Amino acid sequence: MLNGVGALLRGLWTTLKHSVRPAITVRYPEQKRTVSANFRGRHRLYRHDNGLERCIGCELCAGACPSQAILVEPAENDSEHPVSPGERYAKRYEINMIRCIFCGLCEEACPVDAIKLGPEYELSDYDRGSFVYTKEMLLDPEHYAPRRQVHADVDVPRPGYTDGGKGLSDLYGTYRPMSSSTPRAKRDEA
Amino acid sequence: MAEALPPVTVIIDGQEVRVPKGTLLIEAAKKAGVEIPVFCYHPKMKPVGACRMCLVDIQKMPRLQTACTTPVSEGMIVHTRNDRATAGQKAVLELMLANHPLDCPICDKGGECPLQDNTFKFGLGVSRFTEPKRKLAKAIPLSERIVLDRERCIMCYRCVRFQDEIAGDQALAAMDRAGTSQIGVLDGETFDSPFSGNTIDLCPVGALLSRQYRFRARPWDLQRTPSICAGCAVGCNVELHARDRALQRMVPRENMAINNEWLCDFGRFDTLPLGIERLREPAVDGQPTSWAEALESAAELLRSGPTEVIVSPSITNEALNAATTIARELKAGLGVWPATTGQVRRTIQDLVTSKTIILLGLDVWRALPVLALRVREALKAGGKLYFVGAGANGLWRDTSATFATVEELVQALTHDGALPQPISILGWGADALGDELAAEGMVGSPATAANGAAMTGLPKATFEAPVQLLVGNEDWPLRSSASARIQLRWSAAGDAADRPSIVLPLAHPYEQTGSLINLEGTVQQLHPGAAAPAAAHPDWLALAELAEALHISAAPDMETNAALA
The missing domain is CATH 3.40.228.10 (Dimethylsulfoxide Reductase, domain 2)
Known part of the structure; x- marks a missing residue:
């Protein structure tokens, strides 16, 4: 009998204890948690400081991809107007975001640090076709953000996020895994 | 000749193997199931021992020997994977990579490169060289077809030896000496051998590459279909490489009875339907229409007057059979153009x-x-x-x-x-x-066109009948103004648009099934290695449909089958 009362009190004590602690739930989507620096979200293609694309169209990302989500069609650079350093560039670069499992093997395989998985994770859209991200979209993620996410119960406008502007650049602001001042980058430029 | 010599027993990595005396150690190792890495050695050419990759340890010999130049002798005991041999192989690879640029990501050979494969399998894994690598000209066009990257060349002389021993035209040469030695053509010349494409297959690195295939795909992108070259009557065995059902390149398959393992440049590069405008839809008098309507018009035209059925000597046997049936039922003349026949x-x-x-x-x-x-x-x-x-x-x-x-x-x-x-x-x-x-x-007198041997006995076309049914992709001679033509072809060229005529789009020989008879009479099967344009039909199907529109049964008859067999 007394044992039962003790257990009851212990249980109540646990409840009471947690009710006064700060909440760890986040009111998503109004609130968003900051993601870790290693977070593997939407892909992004990088450029050199001189504007040339880092991607050389080698197709190693496509070869490494376990879900065959990447399509690369290479072509030869016009030496007068090169797209990337060297002889080869990606004429077509597409990632199928439905197929992608965000494992990051493309990033591992890339010999020139052209592709990185970024922090952005809200990638839903309305039709299958719009999940195929082209090279332009991947090179300029701030301009080509996915369409505004609509949630049935909290359909509040989030200014700055969806109109291709500030919100996303804030998100990417500190996320620069490929600092252009690393020795590797300098060597590539040379 | 080697077969006549008495067999000897050698022991390679503990495997006993009996081979004729005088056999090269590398061939004996192959027989024993032991892999020895090579670059310069090629079974179709004389050994030179240029690359030193095949170093092996032979008992009672003071130093490592090259397996590709050493003939076996009785009781020879060979180690290919002991410490001495692997140290030698690793050293050779390390020295080769001292100057080989590691630009595999932009190199077309990447993924099918013996240097990559051997480095992974037999190499050191790391480089101890910190010195800058040799800088040489990259992507030098040697000819319309071949591009040379001198930085990548490891001087195995396979290409030079091929042009000297196999082709015999000595179109390539090794120039200069020692560390500055390079592959090239003579000043002012281009690499214009009709067999230059084979050097691309032979090159163990990405030094000699195809300009046609340059940067089009990776080996893992390619669907490979064994087929037959439709270039001439030799009927070389080939493999068609397509990416996403679009043809990218063609490489030879070994068939000692026909092409050994070679292919000529015409077959390799020019028979591919690349950069050629395709005929994409049927047209009547230049107006695009449906197959049904075009066939209806064609049948009407064929019934309207004296007709000649003219076949190209490169259409398949099945199409020839259908054309023969149509000609017989229409009581039309049947001719072949251009003349190529021969037995x-x-x-x-x-x-x-x-x-x-x-x-x-x-x-x-x-x-x-x-x-x-x-x-x-x-x-x-x-x-x-x-x-x-x-x-x-x-x-x-x-x-x-x-x-x-x-x-x-x-x-x-x-x-x-x-x-x-x-x-x-x-x-x-x-x-x-x-x-x-x-x-x-x-x-x-051998036939020269792809299926020429099947046309033996057909008369030369006269082009005199007012209605002409032209089957196959040929540059047909200009017609007289009185005639009307029905053309079945795969390229958009030809006098299709302006005068009364009907054109029906065909699939390219590399996009369809069918059989071809080569000059010696071997019947070989084509396999579709790529997708044809949506409205294009195989030549035999197009003719069978035309026969149906004419209410002719185009089922193969015994007589024709016997003639083709």
Whole structure:
């Protein structure tokens, strides 16, 4: 009998204890948690400081991809107007975001640090076709953000996020895994 | 020859293997199932020991030996994977990579590169060189077809040896000495051998690459379909490489009875439907229409007046059968254009083993290039080549004597007794001379077009009938203004649009099934290696549909089958 009362009190004590602690739930989507620096979200293609694309169209990302989500069609650079350093560039670069499992093997395989998985994770859209991200979209993620996410119960406008502007650049602001001042980058430029 | 020598027993990595005396150690190792890494060694060419990759440890020998140049002897004990041998192999690879640029990501050979494979399998894994690598010109166009990257070259001489030993035109050479040695062509020349494409396959690194295939795909993107080259009557065995059902390149498949493992540049590069505008939809008088309507109009036109059915000598046997049926039922003339027919006795294998080869005005080097390489095989085995006529002879380097007429040849050569048998005679009038000399080799006037041998006996087309049914992708001669034409072709060229005519789009031979008969009479199967344009039909299907529109049964009849067999 007394044992039962003790257990009851212990249980109540646990409840009471947690009710006064700060909440760890986040009111998503109004609130968003900051993601870790290693977070593997939407892909992004990088450029050199001189504007040339880092991607050389080698197709190693496509070869490494376990879900065959990447399509690369290479072509030869016009030496007068090169797209990337060297002889080869990606004429077509597409990632199928439905197929992608965000494992990051493309990033591992890339010999020139052209592709990185970024922090952005809200990638839903309305039709299958719009999940195929082209090279332009991947090179300029701030301009080509996915369409505004609509949630049935909290359909509040989030200014700055969806109109291709500030919100996303804030998100990417500190996320620069490929600092252009690393020795590797300098060597590539040379 | 090696077979005649007594067998010896060697022990390679503990595996006992019996091979004829004089066999190269590397071949003995292959037989024992032991892999020895190589770059310069190629089973079709003489060994040179240039790359040193195949170093092995042979007991009782003070230093490592190259397996590709060492003949086996009785009781030889060989270690390919002991510490001494692997240290040697690793050192060779490390030195090779000291100057080899690691630009694999932009190199077309990446993924099918023996240097990559051997480095992974036998290499050190890391480089101890910190010195800057050699800088040389990259992507030098050697010809319209081939591009050379000198930084990548490891000086294995495979390409130089191919052009010297197999093609015999010495189109490539090694220039300069030691560390500055380079592959190249003579100043002011281009690499214009009809067999230059084979050096791309032979190159163990990405130094010699195809300009046509440059940066189009990776080996893992390609769907590979075994098929037959539709370039000429040799019928070389090939593999079609397509990416996303679009043809990218073609490489040879080994078939010792036909093409050995070579392919000519015309077949390799020019028979692919790349950069050629395709006929995409049926058209009546230049107006695009549906197949049903175009067939209806074609049937009407074919029934309207005297008709001639004209076939190209490169259409498949199945299409030829349907065309023959249509011509017979319509009581129309049946002709072939351009004329190419010819029959030979015996096979390419008999040509390769011939001791005497006589070419009667036939320039095999240009007309049937891979056959010229087979002729050279016979010459290397001790045969002699004679040429009759004043025309061009691409095999002039290997020709023992040239005669103006057959009589001169017979007089000069049979003067000291009979010519050594087997004798092969190719060209116009070969049969008569063959009988005269009792030739035992390949005799006859070989067909030159892809399926030419199947057309033997068909008359030459006259182009005189007012209605002409043209089957196949040829540059048909201009017609008289009185005639109406129905064309079945795959390229958009030709006089399709302006005058009364019907065009029906065909699939390219590399996009359809069908069979072709090569010059020696071997029936070989085409397999579709790529997707045809949506509205294009295989040649045999298009003709069968046309027969149906004409209410003719195009089912193969026994007579035609017997003729084709």
